Amino acid sequence: MTDTRDTIYANAGSDPHSDPLTGVSLFNFDESVARVFPDMIRRSVPGYSTIVSMTGLLAGRYATPGSTLYDLGCSLGASTLAMRQNIRHPDCRIVAVDNSAAMLERCRSIVDTDTHHTRVELVCSKLQDVVIERASVVVLNFTLQFVPREERDEVVARIYRGLLPGAIMVLSEKVTFEDPHLDELNIDLHHQFKRANGYSDLEIARKRNAIEDVLLPETLSHHRQRMAGAGFSSCDVWFQCFNFASLIALK
Numbered sequence: 001m002t003d004t005r006d007t008i009y010a011n012a013g014s015d016p017h018s019d020p021l022t023g024v025s026l027f028n029f030d031e032s033v034a035r036v037f038p039d040m041i042r043r044s045v046p047g048y049s050t051i052v053s054m055t056g057l058l059a060g061r062y063a064t065p066g067s068t069l070y071d072l073g074c075s076l077g078a079s080t081l082a083m084r085q086n087i088r089h090p091d092c093r094i095v096a097v098d099n100s101a102a103m104l105e106r107c108r109s110i111v112d113t114d115t116h117h118t119r120v121e122l123v124c125s126k127l128q129d130v131v132i133e134r135a136s137v138v139v140l141n142f143t144l145q146f147v148p149r150e151e152r153d154e155v156v157a158r159i160y161r162g163l164l165p166g167a168i169m170v171l172s173e174k175v176t177f178e179d180p181h182l183d184e185l186n187i188d189l190h191h192q193f194k195r196a197n198g199y200s201d202l203e204i205a206r207k208r209n210a211i212e213d214v215l216l217p218e219t220l221s222h223h224r225q226r227m228a229g230a231g232f233s234s235c236d237v238w239f240q241c242f243n244f245a246s247l248i249a250l251k
Helices: 031-044 048-062 078-084 101-111 149-162 180-196 201-211 220-230
Strands: 068-072 093-098 119-124 135-141 163-176 234-241 244-250
Touching: 031 048, 031 101, 048 078, 048 135, 048 163, 048 234, 048 244, 068 078, 078 093, 078 101, 078 135, 093 101, 101 119, 135 149, 149 163, 149 220, 163 220, 180 201, 220 234, 220 244
Parallel strands: 068 093, 068 135, 093 119, 135 163
Antiparallel strands: 163 244, 234 244
């Protein structure tokens, strides 16, 4: 499938439901986003391809016979495929979950072209409603940040309860910094990254207006505290670039 270039916020304002002041509507994982998602995330999230490929390596290390691996917020299935291509046990399965039918439809067509044999089940659901059972690996790559803050503790606690002993959770998120100067610096560096990838200042501003009430980031210390509160024995950052980070938590 050929990637389509992301021009959503270059053309903002045509949506009749858009804000008359900003010219954009709230960000939503609809068909328009699904169509351009690979280009959007490549040009918007520094280190995304590294996080996805290393997620695959982690899955290969921690997947155990007869266990289930979960990709919560799978979008078009990049992490699902990375895991699938690294699993060595024939009796594992991957459950890939997303609440966007448009994303899952495209994910299904991508997974169907992959020749690896680990079974993949696609589920259209809010991740808050997913039952985690006999899990060796649970991945949330840029997913928890879209869950209401008051529901995040229970999401992580439920994941912990469904993990097998010695299993792993991978959590990748956009983060904020407790030091306001560092926070401002990393926001500016992220915008510079997007400019270097061809986004205009207008597109960057429109995207920020569209997503600021939808994507609600937290500090790394907040994430660590949540993991510890859920019962994880160990948790720390394994990758970070500007205000994007990925953590590993071990049960």
